[in-house]
Amino acid sequence: MARTKEFDPDVTLRAAMDLFWRKGYEATSMQDLVDHLGIGRGSIYATYGSKHELYLLALDRYAEESGDSVLETVSVPGPVLPAVRGLVLAFLDESLTERKGCLVTNTAVECAGDRAIARRVESNWDGLESVIASALVRARNQGELAVDKDPRALARFLVTLVQGLKVMAKVPDERRMRDAVDQALTLLD
8 A cells, every 4th residue: 555645745846946946956955855845855756756857847836836927917908018017027126136036047047958957948938928929919909019019029038138137136236127127118119
């Protein structure tokens, strides 16, 4: 008869995500995971697989949670451009206050050579770009965005901007970051 798990795999995955987010992939050892999660190595391996597989699951969880939040922000009825501007400003504010940065951005910087991880990062950025592009298409259809503006190119630019903000958050220069955002948002006019 199989033993019943004495931990909630979902709660434990979130705790692993938080540890990876704080320390990074390479700096997090299996012993760190054992200590932080409060479960044995065998339980980690049996439930999630290797450290690498657990990291991929943590990235997936992070992408799901952050993607839902972005979609909610830009999917409100009514004018779209204020929501898109608000989203970019929220990324800026988060970058200035949250020192651990963005898990996806941190991962891109730390683990770019790992193809499985890079695919997850690219997928996250593609998802963010698609949500913003869809919002900008809606804005153009509603007459808020000029017809000569390319929603996909603008979305790609905004994703690049916010990822850059997340990198700059490691050594923040608020004036530089705010100026960049102010200039970027003029492209929506």
